[in-house]
Structure formats: structure tokens, C-alpha cells
Amino acid sequence: MNSVYLDHAATTPILADALSAFTSQASKLGNPSSLHTQGRATRKDLEDARESIAKAAGCLSSEIIFTASGTEANNIALKGLFWLGRKNGRNVVVISAIEHHAILDPAKWLVEHEGAELIELPVTAAGVLDLNFLTDLINKRGDEIAVISVMHSNNETGVLQPIAEVVKLAGDIPVHSDAVQSFGKVALNYQELGLFAMTLSAHKIGGPLGIGVLILRRAVEIPALLHGGGQEREIRSGTLNAPAIVAFAAAVSTKSYDATNIAKLRDDFAQRVVAQIPDAFVNGADVERLPGIVNITFPRTESDTLLLLLDSEKVSCSTGSACSAGVHRPSHVLMAMGHDDISAQSSLRFSFGPSNTAAEVDYVLSVLPGVIQRGRAAVAS
Amino acid sequence: MSGGVDSAVAAARAVEAGHDVIGVHLALAANPQKYRSGARGCCTIEDSHDARRAADVIGIPFYIWDMAQEFHDGVVENFLSEYSAGRTPNPCLRCNEKIKFAAVLDRARAMGFDGVVTGHYANTRESENGKTLHRAVDHSKDQSYVLAVLTREQIDGAIFPLGDTEKVDIRKEAEARGLAVAQKPDSHDICFVPSGDNASWLHDRLGSEVGPIVDQDGKKIGEHKGAYTYTIGQRKGLGLTVPTADGSPRFVLKIEPVTNTVVVGSREELAISKIWGERAIWCGPDVTSDKKRGFVQIRAHGSALDCTYFFDGSNLIAELDEPLLGLATGQAMVIYDGDRVVGSATICKTE
Numbered sequence: 023m024n025s026v027y028l029d030h031a032a033t034t035p036i037l038a039d040a041l042s043a044f045t046s047q048a049s050k051l052g053n054p055s056s057l058h059t060q061g062r063a064t065r066k067d068l069e070d071a072r073e074s075i076a077k078a079a080g081c082l083s084s085e086i087i088f089t090a091s092g093t094e095a096n097n098i099a100l101k102g103l104f105w106l107g108r109k110n111g112r113n114v115v116v117i118s119a120i121e122h123h124a125i126l127d128p129a130k131w132l133v134e135h136e137g138a139e140l141i142e143l144p145v146t147a148a149g150v151l152d153l154n155f156l157t158d159l160i161n162k163r164g165d166e167i168a169v170i171s172v173m174h175s176n177n178e179t180g181v182l183q184p185i186a187e188v189v190k191l192a193g194d195i196p197v198h199s200d201a202v203q204s205f206g207k208v209a210l211n212y213q214e215l216g217l218f219a220m221t222l223s224a225h226k227i228g229g230p231l232g233i234g235v236l237i238l239r240r241a242v243e244i245p246a247l248l249h250g251g252g253q254e255r256e257i258r259s260g261t262l263n264a265p266a267i268v269a270f271a272a273a274v275s276t277k278s279y280d281a282t283n284i285a286k287l288r289d290d291f292a293q294r295v296v297a298q299i300p301d302a303f304v305n306g307a308d309v310e311r312l313p314g315i316v317n318i319t320f321p322r323t324e325s326d327t328l329l330l331l332l333d334s335e336k337v338s339c340s341t342g343s344a345c346s347a348g349v350h351r352p353s354h355v356l357m358a359m360g361h362d363d364i365s366a367q368s369s370l371r372f373s374f375g376p377s378n379t380a381a382e383v384d385y386v387l388s389v390l391p392g393v394i395q396r397g398r399a400a401v402a403s
Numbered sequence: 404m405s406g407g408v409d410s411a412v413a414a415a416r417a418v419e420a421g422h423d424v425i426g427v428h429l430a431l432a433a434n435p436q437k438y439r440s441g442a443r444g445c446c447t448i449e450d451s452h453d454a455r456r457a458a459d460v461i462g463i464p465f466y467i468w469d470m471a472q473e474f475h476d477g478v479v480e481n482f483l484s485e486y487s488a489g490r491t492p493n494p495c496l497r498c499n500e501k502i503k504f505a506a507v508l509d510r511a512r513a514m515g516f517d518g519v520v521t522g523h524y525a526n527t528r529e530s531e532n533g534k535t536l537h538r539a540v541d542h543s544k545d546q547s548y549v550l551a552v553l554t555r556e557q558i559d560g561a562i563f564p565l566g567d568t569e570k571v572d573i574r575k576e577a578e579a580r581g582l583a584v585a586q587k588p589d590s591h592d593i594c595f596v597p598s599g600d601n602a603s604w605l606h607d608r609l610g611s612e613v614g615p616i617v618d619q620d621g622k623k624i625g626e627h628k629g630a631y632t633y634t635i636g637q638r639k640g641l642g643l644t645v646p647t648a649d650g651s652p653r654f655v656l657k658i659e660p661v662t663n664t665v666v667v668g669s670r671e672e673l674a675i676s677k678i679w680g681e682r683a684i685w686c687g688p689d690v691t692s693d694k695k696r697g698f699v700q701i702r703a704h705g706s707a708l709d710c711t712y713f714f715d716g717s718n719l720i721a722e723l724d725e726p727l728l729g730l731a732t733g734q735a736m737v738i739y740d741g742d743r744v745v746g747s748a749t750i751c752k753t754e
Contacts, residue, residue: 396515403512
């Protein structure tokens with residue numbers, strides 16, 4: 023068996039269409055901000071791409087701000103919307119307790135450097151946002167809240183979050199959603215959700231690295247983080263990365279993501295793992311999740327050891343949680359779901375993509391029991 | 404793989420010897436510093452990047468193992484408690500004994516690996532009595548002293564690929580292998596004392612209580628600022644104003660933590676001719692009550708002193724041919740038979 027890649031939530035193989043769009047655009051000369059022939063030609067390709075991404079995401083093309091990453095888009099949104107709200111005396115930042123570090127850390131930065139008050143919304147044991155808590159919070163302190171940011175689906179567990187309900191409860195409070203994991207995989211429409219801002223990233227759907235999108239409601243002006251040529255609505259400066267942008271659009275248009283099959287493969291895998299390893303369990307098993315992600319706790323193991331052992335068996339997956347200086351730390355997502363430090367460090371995320379096969383699942387299941395056994399011996403030693 | 408040149412070359416040599424190798428960097432500090440300052444400290448984030456880069460260049464998988472808790476409990480706490488008990492511990496020995504060839508080796512074996520390769524300068528040899536531990540070819544870099552706490556079973560699981568080479572040639576080899584750490588400075592001192600200032604590090608953690616400095620007769624002749632900041636044999640920095648009758652210098656002879664007293668005396672009183680060590684570990688065949696000739700070493704880079712040694716059933720005892728000046732309890736005594744490490748013990752008594 024060649025290596026089995028079950029880490030599509032980290033990054034995906036680039037799609038052939040995206041790669042060819044990238045290379046052909048990269049060989050074209052022209053800064054899209056230039057006014058001459060070459061500049062206009064690049065601008066044309068780039069705006070075609072913007073329109074097709076906008077269409078897929080359910081927003082106006084003028085609402086798309088290209089960034090260098092999902093992280094950058096999250097930073098612009100959270101900090102920008104906070105500063106916008108603070109002008110009107112709103113100083114509270116509300117995020118879910120299970121946000122990616124690209125929201126969690128800018129939120130903490132706002133607390134440390136801008137005097138913001140941060141409120142983290144709890145989640146249920148299944149990993150779904152606690153809407154009752156949010157309702158109470160908005161009733162009590164709604165006029166103090168500058169921004170609410172809740173991810174569309176969680177990157178570690180795949181659990182989908184009730185964004186439409188959050189937007190409804192928020193009323194006129196701006197809501198941002200990090201939809202990096204959801205885009206291209208489940209139904210997702212910016213306008214229908216009624217969001218104020220939303221983040222996308224190309225490399226999670228077979229596009230290239232180095233290109234993200236912030237969708238921000240038109241005519242909203244927020245402070246820039248990068249100052250310069252003012253290319254993207256004066257909110258984001260920097261020469262537009264035309265090859266990555268057209269490749270992003272090509273990946274969006276490919277529609278290669280067969281959610282039904284991927285979910286079937288993932289479910290078959292999870293079911294057989296739980297059957298083989300009796301005390302293993304799926305986090306967020308009974309709630310709606312992304313088709314490709316499953317997060318499994320293997321009690322009495324340490325996930326970094328399991329990852330190493332699986333890697334040596336040519337299976338690539340993830341501990342699903344952040345590394346601090348390369349050191350595995352308990353997942354804040356699982357902790358928020360009620361795990362203790364130990365069990366939050368005993369979980370692996372397997373994320374499936376279009377290229378995975380049933381034979382690969384069979385192979386992983388053939389090596390997994392031995393890996394768990396050795397992993398348990400290592401913990402006991 | 405610490406991120407230094409030695410472990411990088413050791414890993415490369417292990418791969419070349421045909422082993423199936425993975426690189427492991429130990430995270431030993433709960434909150435590592437970003438960068439190393441000077442030659443002190445280790446386990447910074449920069450060091451772990453250097454280790455990863457070396458592993459990538461060699462072409463082996465690389466992982467970081469978090470042993471911060473084990474290191475704190477097994478090495479740092481022990482360092483503090485030994486000092487507060489008036490002894491002078493060597494944390495590098497302790498780390499080899501409790502972390503590198505215990506926690507790491509156990510974990511590796513449980514995971515299906517056979518042993519731990521390190522960049523220590525030492526050799527092992529197969530003999531009829533099993534694998535034995537020996538000094539490195541480069542005596543100036545020899546680290547067999549800090550490995551003398553390993554049991555035969557631990558030595559069985561240890562591979563030291565650098566023992567046959569001079570350090571200067573290891574750097575050349577690293578250069579030739581394209582390892583960027585080839586000219587990285589060696590680390591010195593105690594890795595968890597980044598400032599290199601042991602006394603003030605201990606002072607911050609153990610506090611300091613002023614106490615008497617007395618002579619051999621118990622007469623108070625001065626005051627100290629915390630007994631653990633002194634070492635046996637120390638002459639400078641005692642701050643004594645009352646001179647000896649003949650003007651000869653005074654040395655620290657003893658540190659008595661219970662009474663918080665530092666005892667000083669003449670150079671002659673410092674002389675030691677017999678050493679007792681507890682918690683003996685044999686790196687090869689057991690030492691018996693039969694007296695044997697060999698060498699004893701009491702510091703990492705100290706000289707090997709001619710001695711007669713034996714085991715009395717509870718202590719390892721070395722009788723020195725020539726007296727030795729200044730020796731602290733808590734230090735390790737390591738016995739050599741030629742270049743072979745016989746075993747070690749923690750010095751508990753001297754005469």
C-alpha cells in the first residue's frame with residue numbers, strides 16, 4: 023500500500039485543473055493593477071475568477087477581498103469589526119470556545135493590546151454551540167458586543183455550527199464565520215446565512231496555498247492591517263496573486279467533491295474502528311458533521327505517539343489540535359466539549375478527501391490495532 | 404536530537420549503519436525560550452528547528468516528545484533537593500539515568516524500536532560479559548562519566564556512534580553532510596539554568612538564609628548568604644575578614660544544611676584519600692569485595708585518579724593512591740578499568 027493520506031482538513035492535493043490554471047496564469051505577464059494591455063489582461067482573468075468564487079459562495083463579487091491566507095482573512099475580520107464597533111462604544115468580542123487559533127489568538131490579542139473584553143461561547147458535549155448561552159448574553163449585553171465570530175464547522179471534529187440561528191439572534195451585531203472547512207463540502211451561502219463576513223481558503227478544496235478570501239458586506243469600511251497600494255477596497259494592500267486566484271476559481275468550478283461517497287467512506291471507517299477498538303469513541307458522533315472529518319478518542323493513548331506510529335505505517339492523520347513549540351497540547355476544542363487534559367490528548371483526526379478509497383480504509387484498519395496496542399504500551403511504560 | 408552538531412551526525416551515522424531511524428527532539432522546558440543566548444541553555448524553539456532541519460536533511464522522520472514533566476520531576480526537582488540537602492548533584496547524569504535512557508528508551512521500546520542513539524562521546528563494545536561502556540577516542544570530549552549511571556540493560560539499548568572520532572572531525576563530517584549545525588557552538592553548563600549563574604538560580608528558588616561560617620573547631624568566623632551557593636574546596640568569595648594565624652588560605656570543607664553552617668579549614672584538611680559511594684550501578688560485571696586496581700573520576704572532565712576499589716555490600720569504596728583536594732557529597736564517583744567504565748555511585752562520605 024502506498025501512503026494513505028487522511029489529513030485533508032490540513033491541506034488537500036492540488037486538483038489538476040487548479041494546477042494547470044495556476045501554471046498558465048503564472049506564465050502570463052502583467053500586474054492586475056497596471057493600466058496597460060498586460061495589466062488589463064491579468065485583471066480580466068482575475069475578475070473572472072472573483073466572479074466565479076463569489077457565485078459559489080453566494081456573495082457579490084465586490085464583497086470578495088483576496089488575502090494571502092484564511093488566517094489573514096480572519097485577522098482582518100475580527101480586528102476590523104472590533105475597531106468598527108468600538109467607535110460606537112462596543113468593546114466586547116464574542117467567539118465560540120472551539121474556534122481555530124486564527125480566531126482565538128487575534129481575539130486574545132485584542133484583549134491584551136486593545137483592551138477588548140472577550141467572551142467565549144460554550145459548546146455542548148457533542149461540540150455544538152450553546153445557543154441558549156448566546157441568547158442570554160445578547161439579551162443582557164447585546165449593545166456592548168462589537169463582533170460575534172463562530173466557525174461554520176469545526177476543523178477538529180467537523181461538527182457543523184448553527185450559523186443561521188446565530189445571525190438571527192445577533193440582530194444588528196456583525197457576525198463573522200470562519201467557513202474554511204465547510205466551503206465546497208456542504209451547502210454554504212453567504213447571503214442566505216445573512217452573515218456580515220465570512221472566511222474561505224483555497225488549499226482546503228484542491229486549490230493552491232497562499233490564497234484566502236474575506237467576504238465582507240459591501241460598503242462596510244474597516245481599518246486595514248496591511249497598508250500600501252490599497253488594491254482590495256483599501257482594506258487589503260499587496261499585488262494581487264493572480265495565479266493563485268485563478269487556480270482557486272478553477273478548484274471551485276471543478277466540483278470534484280462527492281460528499282455522499284466521502285461521508286460513506288468516513289462512516290464505514292469510523293464504525294469499524296469503534297468495533298475493533300472497543301473503548302474508542304467518535305467525538306460529535308450524533309450531530310451533523312462535515313462529510314470528511316472524524317475525530318476519534320483512543321483512551322489510554324497519547325495522540326502524538328499514535329501519529330508517529332501511524333506515520334511509520336504510511337498513514338497520515340492529525341492530532342487535530344494545536345502544537346505549541348512543536349509540543350502537543352491538549353485540544354482546546356475537546357476540552358470545551360468536556361474532555362479532561364488526558365483524554366483531550368488521546369484523540370486523532372482523520373479527514374477524508376475525494377481521492378481516498380475503500381482499499382485504503384481496509385489497509386488502515388489492518389494496521390490500527392497494532393498501533394493502538396504499541397501506543398498503549400508506550401503510555402504505560 | 405538536541406539541535407546540535409553531535410546528535411545530528413550521530414543520527415546520520417546510525418542511518419548509514421543500516422538502522423531504521425527516527426529523530427526525536429525532547430522538549431524539556433514547559434515554556435521554552437524562542438532563541439538561545441550564547442552557548443547556554445538548550446531546548447529553545449530555535450534548537451528544535453535546527454534538529455528538525457538536520458533530520459530532514461538526513462532524511463528521517465522527526466518528532467518532538469514532550470518530556471517536560473518527567474524532566475522537571477526527575478531532574479530539576481532532584482537538583483534542588485540535593486542542593487538544599489548540602490550535596491552537589493550532577494543533573495546531566497540524572498537526565499541520562501531518568502530521561503534519555505529511561506523514559507525515552509522505555510517509550511521507544513514499547514513502540515517497537517530497539518534502542519536509543521545519542522551524540523554522546525563514548526563507546527560500547529561487545530564482550531563475553533555483554534555490552535560494556537568505554538571512554539571515547541577523543542578524551543577531551545569523553546562523556547563516559549555522565550553515562551556511568553546506565554545499567555547493563557540500558558547500555559544494551561544505547562548506541563553511541565561518535566565514540567571513535569575526534570570532535571573536530573565530527574564538525575568536518577557535519578559540514579560534508581550539508582548539516583547547517585556544523586559550526587553551531589557547543590552548549591555548556593546546566594541546560595535549565597539559562598543564565599549560567601547557578602548560585603542566583605538556586606537563590607531564586609531556594610531562598611537564602613544567612614548562616615555562620617565556622618572553622619574546624621566550630622568557632623564562628625564569618626557569615627554566608629545561603630549555604631548551597633558554596634561548593635566544597637571553594638576558596639574565593641567567602642568574605643572572611645579574620646585571617647588565619649599563619650596567613651594561609653581557607654577552603655570550604657563541609658556544608659551542613661541542617662544547621663545551615665559552612666565549615667572552612669586549611670588545604671590539608673581538604674585532602675581526601677577514601678571515598679564512599681551509595682546507590683552503586685554496574686555498567687559491566689558486578690564489583691565484589693575483592694579489592695581491584697583501577698581509576699576513579701569524580702568530575703565530568705576531571706582526571707582519572709589511581710585507586711583501589713571494592714564493594715562492601717552497601718557502598719562502593721575507592722582508596723586513592725594520592726590524596727585529592729575538595730570533594731562534595733552528591734557528586735558521582737565513576738570507576739574505570741583502563742578505558743572501561745566499571746560503574747558509578749553517588750558520593751555519600753569521604754575521609
